[in-house]
Amino acid sequence: MSGDPLLRVEGLRMHFFTKAGVVKAVDDVSFSVGRGEILGLVGESGSGKSMTGYSILGLIDPPGRIVDGRIDFDGIDLTRLDAAAWRAIRGNRIAMIFQDPMMTLNPVLRIDTQIIEAVQAHADVSRESAIARAREALVRVGIASPDERLRAYPHQFSGGMRQRVAIAIALVNGPDLIIADEPTTALDVTIQGQILFEMQKVCRESGTALIWITHDLSVIAGLADEVCVMYAGRFVESGTVADILDRPLHPYSRGLIDSVPSRNERGRPLRQIPGMTPSLLSLGPGCPFRERCTSASPRCVESPDVTEPSPGRRLRCFHPSA
Amino acid sequence: MNAANAMPPLLELRGISKRFSSRLDFAARLAARLGAGGRAQTVHAVDGVDLSISSGEVVGLAGESGCGKSTLGRIVARVLEPTEGERRWKGRAYAEYDAPASRSERLAVQMVFQDPFASLNPRMRIVDLIGEAPVVHGLVSPGERDDYVAEIMQRVGLDATLARRFPHQFSGGQRSRIGIARALAVKPRFLVCDEAVAALDVSIQAQVLNLFIRLREEFGLTYLFISHDLGVVRHLSDRVVIMYLGRVVESAGADEVFVRPNHPYTQALLAEIPRLEATKRTYIPIRGEIPSPLDPPRGCHFHPRCPHSTPRCQAEAPRLREIAPGHLSACHLNDSP
Known part of the structure; x- marks a missing residue:
């Protein structure tokens, strides 16, 4: 990591102010991503990983609000942008890929209409050159016979193909950063393999930074450079892929990795994390994982600070595993 | 097949x-009568599958979406009737059972569904969801x-004081347990688990898989465990069956399949599984997508x-045959010298 990172998130807090109380969906999360780098943002449902992604792209609607923290993108503080400035960035310099491609694509518009719209929203180009760029984007994500496919409607595509189209739309303006929110979760393994292959290739070739949000550690293992683990809206630990997967320090990441079937002897009971994710509504101060944690001590009712046990590694825990 | 036939397979x-x-529809029938084409479309969901499962065995059924694994599971659970072929239970065809016996044997095979949200009636209390069937069946x-x-709730790790609650008051993992409890309530011998852990988070998935392992020992259950997740299948199963587009392509002991996969599809599928160990690797995908079962390749x-x-592969469908003891594969490559 030389020079300034492309994106630096510092102490981000995003809370929902509901009738039932304040839900701290993202509570003090920090990480950074450099150009051409792939960051895996890992957590289970309710960990705030998707909300972190939405916060970066300014997609938080009331009753949600970013209450604290900085999101520094190439010298711009994204938490302070007005609507016009956002329009110039979203879909142009920062693009997003969502989990369900059927919800992303408009079912009544042809693929070419949807891609051309994305191109012409940000660049003053003719329809012909917009089509040429659309065609090129489809080729990049591995869609055969792009001319024919451009004239098709979303329902004529399979799930994997639709996700490729969604990725093509994200790529079409040559963004600096792509935020991908579980884009392969709904797909079969062979199709997931193809999509991971395309994304990896695109990032290597164009130097696009990628934040890959997922609950699946094994996807991250082959894809990402850095990993950031979240739990109940809080930052847990971060480091390189090899550090996190082979030497997890936080008891939560360790438990998560240990509970994957391939890390266990076949047919034997899996090492499991007891209990379940706490409700974010009733979450008090202190480490949110302490009730499920085997290393917890009375000290854990206080919130641990983020420490840096070794260069490039950050951790929020009083009792790291050795 | 003839070896060790002292005990017929359970199923x-x-x-x-x-x-x-x-x-x-009417318009299409009219068009057909006027000679304008319009033929009924047929999906071959399952195509000539032979499978036998012994008592106490856990068989993992894996494959991509559209391969017919769920349809086969439903046929096993007698939710669907097969178009062709015969199902035998404890060595006798179902047709040979008289009506009361058929009814009671039907209870012996139960199903656990994938979606713990869609498979529980939101207007019924847990006590009714679990308790209805055992009362109806006496x-x-x-x-x-x-x-x-x-x-039963205690057996599956649920707090029995929550019996008067409704499904929406439970988390995904708890709902999975409710689905399992409902299946167990009629004292089955055989459970068909259709993607029973697919919707769960990793840490909750481990808890539910452990529950399946424990219940198998406690109740002496036999499982047909359907999953697209080969890691889960490997962990739980004694034997693994791989399906592709309605046909079984390979079947062998769990370790055998993962260590010595024979069929090119199985090999490709195993290569695609993202592994925790494979740090920073280059993905080399297999080409194309699963073809439409409306028009499967010849x-x-x-x-x-x-x-x-x-060329032979394009003309002739390979038969499933034994390539090593207990290891079946359907591939022409095994015939070449």
Whole structure:
């Protein structure tokens, strides 16, 4: 990591102010991503990983609000942008890929209409050159016979193909950063393999930074450079892929990795994390994982600070595993 | 097949096929009569599957979406009737059972569904969801129902004081347990688990898989465990069956399949599994997508995507045959010298 990172998130807090109380969906999360780098943002449902992604792209609607923290993108503080400035960035310099491609694509518009719209929203180009760029984007994500496919409607595509189209739309303006929110979760393994292959290739070739949000550690293992683990809206630990997967320090990441079937002897009971994710509504101060944690001590009712046990590694825990 | 036939398998499928046809609507029938084409479309969901499962065995059924694994599971659970073929239970065809016996044997095979949100009636309390079937089938009297439900809830790790609640008051992992409790309530011998852990988070998935392992020992259950997740299948199963486009392509002991996969499709599928160990690797995907079951390729269904495809593969469907003791594979490559 030389020079300034492309994106630096510092102490981000995003809370929902509901009738039932304040839900701290993202509570003090920090990480950074450099150009051409792939960051895996890992957590289970309710960990705030998707909300972190939405916060970066300014997609938080009331009753949600970013209450604290900085999101520094190439010298711009994204938490302070007005609507016009956002329009110039979203879909142009920062693009997003969502989990369900059927919800992303408009079912009544042809693929070419949807891609051309994305191109012409940000660049003053003719329809012909917009089509040429659309065609090129489809080729990049591995869609055969792009001319024919451009004239098709979303329902004529399979799930994997639709996700490729969604990725093509994200790529079409040559963004600096792509935020991908579980884009392969709904797909079969062979199709997931193809999509991971395309994304990896695109990032290597164009130097696009990628934040890959997922609950699946094994996807991250082959894809990402850095990993950031979240739990109940809080930052847990971060480091390189090899550090996190082979030497997890936080008891939560360790438990998560240990509970994957391939890390266990076949047919034997899996090492499991007891209990379940706490409700974010009733979450008090202190480490949110302490009730499920085997290393917890009375000290854990206080919130641990983020420490840096070794260069490039950050951790929020009083009792790291050795 | 003839070896060690002292005990018939608990469940046996012989040449099971299932086809779904669309009925032509009025306009299409009219067009057909006027000679303007318009034929009913038929999906070959399951195509000539043989499978036998012994008592106490856990068979993992894996494959991509559209391969017919769920349809086969439903046929096993007698939710669907096969178009062709015969199902045998404890060595006898279901047709040979008289009506009361058929009814009671039907209870012996139960199903656990994938979506713990869609498979529980949102307007029913947990006590009714779990307790309805055993009362209807006379396993317990209405007076004993609440105690019976409480006992089953404890067996699957649920707090029995929550029996009066509704499904929406539970988390995904708890709902999975409710689905399992409902299946267990009629004292089955055989559970068909259709993607029973697919919707759960990793840490909760481990808890539910552990529950399946424990229940198998406690109740002496036999499982047909359907999953697209090969890691889960490997962990739980004694034997693994891989399906592709309605046909079984390979079947062998769990370790055998993962260590010495024979069929090119199985090999490709295993290569695609993202592994925790494979730090920073380059993905080399297999080509193309699973073809439409409306119009499956001729010959071997996998040949358009297979790197070893030969002209014979396009013309002739390979038979499933034994290539090593207990290891079946359907590939022409095994015939070449």
